Amino acid sequence: MLVLKFGGTSMGSAEAIKQVVEIVKEKAKESSVILVVSAMSGTTDLLLNCGTKAANDDESYKEILKQIETRHLDTVKSLIPVQQQSSVLSMVKKLCNEIEDICNGIYLLNESSLRTKDKLVSYGELLSSTMINAAFNSNGTSAVWKDARELIRTNSNYSNAIVDFAITNQQIKDFVSSTSQKIIVLPGFIASDADNITTTLGRGGSDYTAAILAAAVDASALEIWTDVSGMMTADPRWVPNAKIIPSISYQEAMELSHFGAKVIYPPTIQPVLSKNIPVWVKNTFAAKDHGTVIENKSDSTNIITGISSINSLALLSLEGSGMIGIPGFSSRLFAALANAQINVILITQGSSEHSICVGVDVASAARAKEVVDKTFEYEIATDKVDPLQIEEKLSIVALVGDQMRHHTGISGRMFSALGRNGINIRAIAQGSTERNISAVVATDDVRKAVNVLHEEFFETIQKQVNLFIVGTGNVGKRLLAQLKQQQGFLEQHLRLHVNIVGLSNSRKMLINENGIDLNKWDELLQNGEVSNLDQFVQSIIKRNLRNSVFVDVTANAVIADVYASLLEKSIAVVACNKVAASSKLNNYKKLKHLSTEFNAPFLFETNVGAGLPIIGSLNDLMRSGDRVHRMEAVLSGTLNFVFNHYDGTRPFADVVKQAQDEGYTEPDPRLDLSGTDVMRKILILAREAGVQMEMEEITCNGFLPESCVKGSVADFYEAMKKEEAHFKAIFDKAHAENCKLKFVASFNDGKASVGLQHIPPQHDLYHLYGKDNVVLFYTDRYKEQPMVVKGAGAGAEVTASGVFADILRAAQK
CATH class of the missing domain: 3.40.1160.10 (Acetylglutamate kinase-like)
Known part of the structure; x- marks a missing residue:
């Protein structure tokens, strides 16, 4: 029958x-x-x-x-x-x-x-x-x-x-x-x-x-x-990649149903278990699908069978020094709850016996406090026990699997995966059968937690990183093009799916959790909402998606101000924008600290040398125990381009305009020509080398006349035309000495300076062409012959590729 x-x-x-x-x-x-x-x-x-x-x-x-x-x-x-x-x-x-x-x-x-x-x-x-x-x-x-x-x-x-x-x-x-x-x-x-x-x-x-x-x-x-066509590895409403479980044991099914799996009512298993009657979960609307069979022993070889969760949990904490070494506290606590017909969902107690925590349905929390405080009325009055503490807005996420008991490191993987995504664990419980590991997390984090764990244990083929990109100018457009071009490669070779969730520029913003189509992102963005940075950032935080990365492809100081609020939520920040890393030292240190504390990468390789691995190489030196004594560098692709192309035969202003048109300058070229941009870069390198330095401590030997600094960008170009004789004289003097003009940044035992220098042919910086950058690191290990990083240091394409590389580093955290 x-x-x-x-x-x-x-x-x-x-x-x-x-x-x-x-x-x-x-x-x-x-x-x-x-x-x-x-x-x-x-x-x-x-x-x-x-x-x-x-x-x-x-x-x-x-x-x-x-x-x-x-x-x-x-x-x-x-x-x-x-x-x-x-x-x-x-x-x-x-x-x-x-x-x-x-x-x-x-x-x-x-x-x-x-x-x-x-x-x-x-x-x-x-x-x-x-x-x-x-x-x-x-x-x-x-x-x-x-x-x-x-x-x-x-x-x-x-x-x-x-x-x-x-x-x-x-x-x-x-x-x-x-x-x-x-x-x-x-x-x-x-x-x-x-x-x-x-x-x-x-x-x-x-x-x-x-x-x-x-x-x-x-x-x-x-x-x-x-x-549905059977029990699933997770709730498909939360996890799009959830899979059907073909076979599961009675015990696993009871664990999953207890922890929120809605497909089967928890008491269902008990009557059929003793009779060893198989239970099939089938789909009325897809009757030919295999479904899930629940029986005495699962055929599955998976370590984890499924992930489930319970919402509306309250954590009750009974604490007090008077509990230590005194028997009977636990039994009195559970008796009080049982007499009030309050079901205990989860139990955890520290070995110190100073406290015991139980999880109950939030609807029972107030009643629980009433009966427990009454039960321990004397102990509370004599300060042996504190009044029962209640913490609400919590959920349980549970890993379930018969095979867990035969594998070490499952708890470590679970907690590491949650930690990498900034999910705080309030309590932990694991039964002696090792069939279930439960963690109590904030309800706001439970959906993210389930997705993180599903990706960790079931989606070994592919990891998803969710990007929120601000800035769609020259660099931003090329970054999006590179992401589109490399989608297939990343999925095939790195097992990485890059999902562009948010886009924003100064006019419009767009968010789509399922991913923005890179074939028509421009059209979609134009039809998006009016841009609002605060709203955009709050949307990122509220969505609380796993593996989230905020990408700043602007030079906007206001956008740099939001990094801290994102890092505090364990959202990685990739910054092309130099403002944050070159801001006041306290702010720089704060961002670095938040990055470490909340396990959220803060990466800004393109701040110095566009796509060149300058900061990465410096970080490798420092992490391996080396110490930097001196740095010499040409860090402005713009200035190198300008002085490599300016020979006095055409106006200096025309060469600068060419550099801007080809995408080598900042939006305001004066940041490059005044030396401000180079000052920021040498400051960032000094700080990454472990030196506590402020921008004001850097000496700048500029070459721009005062008239070129005032007014708008248009005024700047007009002023340069009028000052052509000044620029021609600078060139002629260097040419007479058989030298090239290079805007050099120097760091020497704690002091930094930037300025235009005459570089003779025998100098390491002489043979530097086009928009190239170069950095010479003199360290304990590289004393006489420096470590040199050299290559194209400007241009939208190479800068975008540097941002792309940082995104991949953040994704692989």
Whole structure:
């Protein structure tokens, strides 16, 4: 014999019910079938809402009753042939009238007890089971309907009754042996007590009904039919890459269902476990899918079977020095909670015995504090124990798997993955079976936590990094083009999926959690919202996506000001913008500290030398124990380009304009020509070398006349034209000495300077062409012959590639 249970979505419409009928008829060809059904989807909630409104003297319950009646009558009309509808419609109408009578009584009394609620909600299953039984008989398939209240005996704990298995099993066996029908239809969820008063088995109790029946008749299998094709590795509403679990053990299924997996009701497993009856979870709307089989031993070789979570958790902490070494505190705590019928979800206690924490449903927290504080009234009054502390807005995320006990390091991987993404763990629990590891986290972080753990344990093929990019100018556009070009390469060779979630410029911003199409990002951004930096940043923080990276491809000081708030939320920052790293020393140190404290990379390689690995090379020297004594560098690709192209035959202003047009300068070229940009760069290098230095401590020997510094950028170009003789004289003097002009940054034992220098042919900086940069590091290890980093140090393409490289470093944290 088979026992089949179909849930609310499977009974949600006439078309769905027809599919159920066909599935059951096919099964009945091979075996007798007991069919258990839930109420039509949403009906139980509507019935409870009717009761609540009626008890609150709100007559709008009548409108809801009308909706319930109309839905069921319309379903019958679509489900049953016209000539056979009359008796079924009459039965549905009779049941709906009874519902109305109950609600009218509640309305008159302004009161609704648990007993009354059980009676009220029982009609959902009575209606659905009556309709599907009529559907069988109307198409020539013989079936018998049986009221589950006549078979399943419980105590009188209304809304969550406890089954008396001795009586229940005998009544089920007697009934099944007395009928010759191959299909027996029963309503799920409902039962009755010794006085034949209606009780219910808890929300989701239709699964439990089916399991009770399966165990009583020694069924060959129990099949739970729902709207998904089996149990999944995580909630697919949160984790798009969640996978079907083909096979799972009873114990794993109980753990997952206890920790929030909604596919199966937690008590369902217990009745069938002792009889070793396999449980199948199947999809009504994809009946040929394999589904999940739950049995004594799983065939899976996966270390982790699934990830689940519970929300609405409160953590109760009982602490006090008077607890240490004194037996009985734990038993008194649990007795107090048990007497108040408060279910404990999680327990954790430190070896110091100074405190014990338990997790309970948040709805029970206030009651828990009341009973626990009363229980320990004397100890609290004598300062041996503190009053019970309650922390809310928490959730549990749990890893479940039979194979965990055979593998070391699972806890380490779990906590490391959460830590890398800035998810703080409030409490930890692991059973002695090592089948479950549970961590309590903030509810705001639970979705992120589930995704992080799913990626860690199930998505070894690919890791997703979520980018939020500010700046779509020359560098930004090329960065987006490079990301688009390399998508396939990154997925194939680095197992990395780069998801562009947010884009913003000075005019518009766009956020799409599923990813912005890089083939038409420009068009999408133009149609986005009006740009608002605060709103953009808060959206990043609120979404709390795993592996998030904020990419600043601007030169805007206001944008640099948001780095701290992002790093504090464990969001990596990749900055092309030099403002933050060259800001006041305290701010620079703060950002570096936040990066370390919250495990969020703060990377700014392109601040010096565009795509050249200058900062990275310096960091490697420092991390390996070397010490920098001196640095000589040409750090402005703009100035190098300008002085390599200026020979006095055409105006200096024209050469500068050429550099700007080719994308080598800052938006305001005066930052380059005044030496400010080079000062920032040598400051950043000095700080990365471990020197505490401010911008004001750097000597700048500039070459721009005062007239070129004032006014707008347009005024600047006009002033340069007027000062052409000045620039020509500078060139002629260097040329007369057979030297080249280079704007050199120098650092020597704690002091830094920048300025225009005459470089003779034998100097290391002489052979530097185009927009090239070069840095010479003189260190303990490189005393006579410096370590040299040289190459193109300006240009949108190479700068974008440097930003790209930092993104990859951040992604691999």
